[in-house]
Each structure stands twice: as C-alpha cells, then as structure tokens.
Amino acid sequence: MTRRRARLASLCVAVLTPLTWTHARAGTFSYADEGTEDRIAHPSGYTGSTASLTVSVCIDPTSANAADMAVPVQNAIDVWNGQAETTGNLLAANVPFAEYDFESLALHEVGHCIGLGHPNVGSQAGIPTSADREYTASTDGNPAMTGDWNLGAGTDGIIGTDDDVRGDDENLHYFRISNNDPFTLASTVDSTTYSKDLTDLPVTHLYAANCDRDVGADLGYANTECVMQQGTSNGEAQRTLGHDDVATLQYGMSGLDRTVGGSDDYTVQLSYAGLTPSCDIVIDFDDAQTSFAACSTVGSFLDFPTNNHIAITSANVYVNTGTQMGNEFDWFFNPVRLGTTVPTLPHWGLLAIALFIATVGVRVLRRVA
Amino acid sequence: MGLRSLRSGYRGAVSSAVASSAALLLAGAPGPDAASAQPTTPSFTYSHDPADLIARIRIRAGEIRGPQSRTASVYGDGRVVVEFPASFKKPGRHETSLDPAELDDLVTTLVVARLPEFDADLVRAAVGAEQATRADVAHVADADVVEIELYLDAYQQDPAVPSATLEKYVTWRALSQDTARFPGVTALADLVTARDALALLMARSDLEAVP
Known part of the structure; x- marks a missing residue:
C-alpha cells in the first residue's frame, strides 16, 4: 500500500494534465485560461454595443424543489441587481448547521452564468490541499498546463494576500491598482483603475490579493468574503455581494475597450421569469450534471479573431438534489423574501x-x- | 511477494463476449489510438492481497468548501472503503466487501472501458479537434473533478507486446458535460462507464459505518 501511494504521488506529477482546454482554469472571468488570460465573458445579449441588457432567470418547472427555489432565486436576482458591496456577509443566518444554503449557492452560480469566474484558483488539478484552493486565481504558467503551481503564502503565512510568492503562475485576478485591496471599490471600475498585470501592483506588493475570508480578516474585514470565491460551507449564508464581486461585474460592463464612457459600455439587470423551461439562465436540479452545483454556459466570440471577449449565449445552473445514495446532503431553502423582513x-x-x-x-x- | 510480480491469483482473461464489446469501443475511439486500434482481447491479473489497492475513485465537487471529496477504494480481497465528507448525511468511513465475482466484474468493466488505455493528451487533442469545428465555446464553472486509479499486476492489450504492470491515474474535469458536448470522442464515454462503475460502490446499501 505504502509503495503504491508513493508511486502514485510521483505519477500524479507526471500525468496530471487532462483538463479539457475549453474550461481548464477558472479565473476572475469565465473562459480565462492558459493562453487566453485576457478573455472576458459578458452576459447574454451583449453584442459589443448594447447599452442596456436584461438577462432572464427562470426555474425549470419540472425540476425537483422548483417551488422551494422561487424565493431564494428572486432574492439572488435582487442582490445582483443592487450591485451593493457589503462587508460582514458571512453569517449563520437561518441556515441549519448541517445544511447548505441554496440562496447563497444560487447567488454564486448566477454570477458564473453572467460571466464571472473565481477570484481563487479553486479546485483545479494539481492544487495539493483544500487550503491551497484559496490562492489567487492564476494559470500555472506552463503552456502544457501540467499543474506545476507555485504556491507560497509569503511572510505573513496567509494564503491569498499581497505577499504571496507565486513564481511564474500568471495572475488572472483583476485587482484595484491603487491599493490591491479587494474589500474596497473604486468609484470608476475599468482598466484605468483595475488590472491583472502584476507590474501595476503597489510597490511593496508581490501578487494580487483575493477576497477570501482569511484575507479579509487580515485586512480588518471580519466575516467577509466575496460571493464568487469558490467554496460553499454548510451552515453558512452568504447572501450579499462583496466589493470584488461588484468590481468584476462592473469591469465587464466597461465593454470591449475596458474603458468607462465608450459606446460599448453596458448595464445589466436580471429579471425573474418564473417557472418556465426557457430563458437566459435556467436553474434546474439535475443529478446527472453535477454532484453538487455547476453553471454550464455556451458563448460566442465578439471580437474575432482576437477572441478576448465572449458573450454568453446560453446558461444553465445545475444543482444536485443530495438525495441519491452515496451523495446525500441537505439543502436549505430560505423562505424569507427580501424586503419582507421586519x-x-x-x-x-x-x-x-x-x-x-x-x-x-x-x-x-x-x-x- | 512483490507488488509488481505476477501472483497466482485470478487470471482475468476477458471473455469473448466482453472482447467483442471492447472491439466496438475501440472502433469508435478518437485520434491516433483509433487508427491503430485492433479488436484484441485484453488480459489482466490483479493482486488479491488485502493490503493492495486495486482501484479508487475520488469525486470532488468544486463548489463545496474544504476537504469534501467522496472516495471509494477497492482492495485485493474485495474490501471496499468509502469515505464521505463530514457535512454529508452519512459522514465518515464506511466499508463493505465484494465477492470474488463482483470484484472481477468491476475490474473487467474498467478494462473493457479501456481505462488502462486512456491517454489524456490524446483525448484532449481529440476534444480540441472537435472544438475547432464549432463556432461556439463552452465553459463549466464548479464542475466535478473525477480521479480514478487502477492497479493491475499484469495487463496486456496487444498480444504482440509483453504484459506489464499497470498503475493508471486519470483525472478529468466536467466529464459529464464534455461527454455530451463531444460525442465523437468516445474515450470520454468510456471514462463515464468507468466512473459510474466505481461510483456505484458509494451507493451500495450494504455499506456499514466504521468508527
């Protein structure tokens, strides 16, 4: 056994490559990847010049838990539409400890379905431990995508902070140029205020900081994490946006030229389409698609042949029921509609x-x- | 007895019916391996030592925070060890046993599904070639990541090539979605077969919690 484990460890290093190139790496924007680091995904309906987008979100009426999803999905829509940055957004709220909060999950997955990626590297091949998933989103720096990450937490020992030592791992996370603090938000968000080029970092910083909860705590923002950080915990609600969530969405809204004020800027609003099988973002419990949750999108290029901008053309949020033997867990469906609280x-x-x-x-x- | 040595245990020569299935799978295989594939009868042996791992599957759900993968491991004596995350309804370690026929059926399924032949680089190339014919692109956020290990004391696909020990590790992200999007890449469908055969171990009703 021991020998087999030892052999496998070396084997993993050698062969840990088979991620499909179409979606090998999640970045701050979906579709950003090794060799396509500059790629930005935009919500459904964007053509490169549209001024105002409305993205419909619906619940497949044949889905399990269809009725229970209505309130959480509408709440998630309202939160994205509000684009309000918050701190202290990690709460127990009304979520039982052993259950996963569907509303928090919906907020995260809908974020993917409008083009946003993970600020952290997340569950990619070659990331050794679950703690290491909190390093800032990047490629491994190797065109062959061999999973040879450089993961150093720096002198503070906190993963995801501005002193991380990442070798040739190419940053995918758009940071605020003035302070590299993902828990703040510039008044204007575009390429003049945000960048993923590490040479734009403040002088003493080594890498882009991300909005992980431990980074937030280190910077003085208790119980705060951006929604798009990959990783949902049981017994926890995260139902409002972080600064970085808002910044990333707004960066995309600066359009093809990545500059606020051009004719390619857009605004985006989500609208709830109810229980219907057809809309821009369809939400469905489907155990064949995921063992927990996923957002599956298809997109088309807006700027051929550069191909740095993609408009999403269809999107599905798939969620596992947690009722199959061998994959049993519980969801919590928040019954309280936003705006109806005390x-x-x-x-x-x-x-x-x-x-x-x-x-x-x-x-x-x-x-x- | 050394791990890599041929043991006197079951000699898993695949039956002719199974071989026919394998031939069909091979006929539809993508890329360079498809061109060279011949309808041969793979043969294999595996250890019956209780300490030796024969196969393992690990399924990681991307969006679950922390060390939350589900794992099933099968050992040479048929013992199955399943581990569920702490947040699951049946958390922790569970065990059951496969009888010799069940164990052999499982390993045979993995072999027939061409798991020993799975070449991730070739499959990725086939996916890329099929993608190149399409105008759209696809992305799956928070997709499952599946990891499969298979250990055979001896494996022989081509009678002209001497048998050898096999230590196979395969990982794939968004397998279900890729299989649906790229139906011409039949190696992905084969990998789904292998995944599903191993994942069924986690769903057995005779699993018992181990303190």
Whole structure:
C-alpha cells in the first residue's frame, strides 16, 4: 500500500494534465485560461454595443424543489441587481448547521452564468490541499498546463494576500491598482483603475490579493468574503455581494475597450421569469450534471479573431438534489423574501412619526368638536 | 511477494463476449489510438492481497468548501472503503466487501472501458479537434473533478507486446458535460462507464459505518 501511494504521488506529477482546454482554469472571468488570460465573458445579449441588457432567470418547472427555489432565486436576482458591496456577509443566518444554503449557492452560480469566474484558483488539478484552493486565481504558467503551481503564502503565512510568492503562475485576478485591496471599490471600475498585470501592483506588493475570508480578516474585514470565491460551507449564508464581486461585474460592463464612457459600455439587470423551461439562465436540479452545483454556459466570440471577449449565449445552473445514495446532503431553502423582513429602524421611525401626527390630529379634532 | 510480480491469483482473461464489446469501443475511439486500434482481447491479473489497492475513485465537487471529496477504494480481497465528507448525511468511513465475482466484474468493466488505455493528451487533442469545428465555446464553472486509479499486476492489450504492470491515474474535469458536448470522442464515454462503475460502490446499501 505504502509503495503504491508513493508511486502514485510521483505519477500524479507526471500525468496530471487532462483538463479539457475549453474550461481548464477558472479565473476572475469565465473562459480565462492558459493562453487566453485576457478573455472576458459578458452576459447574454451583449453584442459589443448594447447599452442596456436584461438577462432572464427562470426555474425549470419540472425540476425537483422548483417551488422551494422561487424565493431564494428572486432574492439572488435582487442582490445582483443592487450591485451593493457589503462587508460582514458571512453569517449563520437561518441556515441549519448541517445544511447548505441554496440562496447563497444560487447567488454564486448566477454570477458564473453572467460571466464571472473565481477570484481563487479553486479546485483545479494539481492544487495539493483544500487550503491551497484559496490562492489567487492564476494559470500555472506552463503552456502544457501540467499543474506545476507555485504556491507560497509569503511572510505573513496567509494564503491569498499581497505577499504571496507565486513564481511564474500568471495572475488572472483583476485587482484595484491603487491599493490591491479587494474589500474596497473604486468609484470608476475599468482598466484605468483595475488590472491583472502584476507590474501595476503597489510597490511593496508581490501578487494580487483575493477576497477570501482569511484575507479579509487580515485586512480588518471580519466575516467577509466575496460571493464568487469558490467554496460553499454548510451552515453558512452568504447572501450579499462583496466589493470584488461588484468590481468584476462592473469591469465587464466597461465593454470591449475596458474603458468607462465608450459606446460599448453596458448595464445589466436580471429579471425573474418564473417557472418556465426557457430563458437566459435556467436553474434546474439535475443529478446527472453535477454532484453538487455547476453553471454550464455556451458563448460566442465578439471580437474575432482576437477572441478576448465572449458573450454568453446560453446558461444553465445545475444543482444536485443530495438525495441519491452515496451523495446525500441537505439543502436549505430560505423562505424569507427580501424586503419582507421586519422593518429596520428608519421605517419604525417613520411609523412612529405617523402615529404621533395621527394621535395629535385626533386630539385636535376632539377639542375642536 | 512483490507488488509488481505476477501472483497466482485470478487470471482475468476477458471473455469473448466482453472482447467483442471492447472491439466496438475501440472502433469508435478518437485520434491516433483509433487508427491503430485492433479488436484484441485484453488480459489482466490483479493482486488479491488485502493490503493492495486495486482501484479508487475520488469525486470532488468544486463548489463545496474544504476537504469534501467522496472516495471509494477497492482492495485485493474485495474490501471496499468509502469515505464521505463530514457535512454529508452519512459522514465518515464506511466499508463493505465484494465477492470474488463482483470484484472481477468491476475490474473487467474498467478494462473493457479501456481505462488502462486512456491517454489524456490524446483525448484532449481529440476534444480540441472537435472544438475547432464549432463556432461556439463552452465553459463549466464548479464542475466535478473525477480521479480514478487502477492497479493491475499484469495487463496486456496487444498480444504482440509483453504484459506489464499497470498503475493508471486519470483525472478529468466536467466529464459529464464534455461527454455530451463531444460525442465523437468516445474515450470520454468510456471514462463515464468507468466512473459510474466505481461510483456505484458509494451507493451500495450494504455499506456499514466504521468508527
């Protein structure tokens, strides 16, 4: 046994190459890969000049859990449409410890389906440990994609921070040029403020920092992680966006020239199409497609022959039911629609003022009477 | 007895019916291996030592955080060890046993599915060639990653070539989606066959939790 394990370890190094080139590496944008590092994926409907996009999201009516998905999916749509950056977005909320929050999952997968990738390297071949998945998204720097990553956490020992030592691993993550802090957001997001070229980093920084929770904690943002960071935990809700999620979406919205203000800029809004089998992003529980969850997209090039921009033409979110023997786990479907929670203080204040005016008014009327 | 030596255990000569199936699979194989493929009868032996790993499958769901892969390992005496992530309904280690016929059927299935012949570089080239004929491109985020290991004491595909020990490791990402997108690359369908045969071990009703 021991000998076999030892042999396999060496074997893995030698043959760990068979990722399909069409989707071998997830980057900050989907479709960015070894040799296509500059590639940006845009939401369905973008043609290179469209000013305003509406992307429909629906639930396959024949899907398991179709009715239970309605509220979480609508919440996820609202959150993406709000494009509001938040901190402290890692919560237990109302998610039982042993269950996975479908709303958080939907938020993540819909992000993929509108073109966003992972800020971290994630579950790619050759990444040795689960902790190593939190290194910033990159290629392995080898055209043959042999999985020979350079993974050094630097002097702080924290994976994903600005002092990581990554050798020839080519960065795919768009960082904020002024501070390389993924927990902040520039007022204008385009190639003048964000870059993936490491020569644009602040002077003392070695690599692009990502928005992993441990990086956030190190920078003073407790319980914060961007939604697109790969990795969902049971018993945890992550239902609002991080700064980096918003930045990446807005970077794409700067269009083909990657500069805000051109005729190729666009805005994007998601719309809920209900329970129907046909729309831009179809959500479906399908155990044949995934053992947990995935976003599967097809796209076409917008800038042939450069091929640095892709418009998604179809997208499916597939989720596993977790009910098959050998792959059994539980989903939690948040039943609380956004906007229907207990009013926050400002609303109560308005209500109190209204009650006060009504009370005074009644007294005045009585005196007059 | 050395790991690589031929043991006196079961000699798994594949039956003629199975060989015919293999020939059909080979006939549809992609790329250079398809051109050279001949309808031969693969033969193999494997260890019956309880300590020797014969086959293993590991399935990693990309979007699950942490060390969350599902694993099934089969040993020479037919013992099956399955491990589920801590967040699953049946977490931890479970075991069962295959009888000799079941074990042999499993290994035969893997051989007939041409797992020993799977050449990731060739398959990727075939995928690339098929992709080149299409105007669209595809991407799967958070796709499953499957890893399969197979260890045979002796394996012989071509009678003209001496048998040799086999230590095979194959990993593929988004296998289900690639198989559907590139139906001409039959090696992917074969890999699905191998994956499904091993994944069934995780779904056996006779698995018992091991403290």
